[in-house]
Amino acid sequence: MVATSLNSKEYLLEKYSxxxxxxKELxxxxxxxxxxxDARTMSEHHFLKGKCFDRIVFNFPLFGIAYHVSVVSGFFKNARKMVTQNGxxxxxxxxxxxxxxxxxxFKAKFLFFGSNPFNEEDYPGYINKKGHGKxxxxxxxxxDSRTFKFLRDVDFPDLGV
Ligand SMILES: C[S@@+](CC[C@H](N)C(=O)[O-])C[C@H]1O[C@@H](n2cnc3c(N)ncnc32)[C@H](O)[C@@H]1O
Structure with a gap:
């Protein structure tokens, strides 16, 4: 398992109790x-480049509207290059x-196939955080949050029509 953060380790240690x-536990x-x-460029990150995963997870990517769209759409486009065939x-x-x-x-060729309720009790020790600002x-x-699940859509050959 690989866990990532947008911020540096120093920043996390300073800002999060x-x-x-x-x-350490991870x-x-x-x-x-x-x-x-950065989720928008993660497939090119020097450690992640060329690696594939069977699950790629982003919990609560919520921020201001325009930025949210840019992060989530960038996340899907990059995840498309990093997820295994049936991932x-x-x-x-x-x-x-x-x-x-x-x-x-859908724009990044993923198909929605289902969702599960997100129960914090299923993740002992997890506390969701605002993650930005003071x-x-x-x-x-x-x-009423849920985990929405997506599968890679099929790669159709480009027939040039
Ligand atoms: C609402 S917080 C949720 C934090 C955590 N996932 C949770 O469940 O509590 C949103 C998170 O998105 C991260 N984030 C913002 N922009 C990002 C980006 N471009 N790439 C990756 N992560 C980003 C922030 O660092 C913040 O941790």
Missing amino acids: RASSNL EELGCTIVHKV EVHVTQKRVQLMKLINLA ECDETFSIG
Whole structure:
């Protein structure tokens, strides 16, 4: 398993109260941790380039509207190059945003095939965080959130018609 963060390790340690213990626990469990990974360019990241995964997960990619679209659409475009043939991409967010998500996924040739309710109890120790600004270490209400699941669409040959 590879866990990534957008920010540097130093930034995480400074801004998030549990960063140090969370990073240590992940390492002890055998997880590879890579910092400074931008979802919009992750397939070109020096550590990730050429690697394929059977699951690629982004929990709560929510920010301002325009930036959100750019990150989620960039995430899907990059994930398309990094997911195995029968692999899955999972995005957890509030149900109300589903149609926009399906549309962005479709543009990157992913098909929506189902969703599961997101229950925090299934992830002991996990606390969702705002992740930006002065209150980045604060949590927020996840309400009626679900994990939306996508499969790679088939690569059709370009017939030039
Ligand atoms: C609402 S927070 C959710 C954080 C965490 N995934 C959770 O479940 O609590 C949104 C996260 O998206 C990350 N993010 C913002 N822009 C990003 C980008 N371009 N690439 C990767 N991650 C990004 C932020 O660093 C922040 O951690």
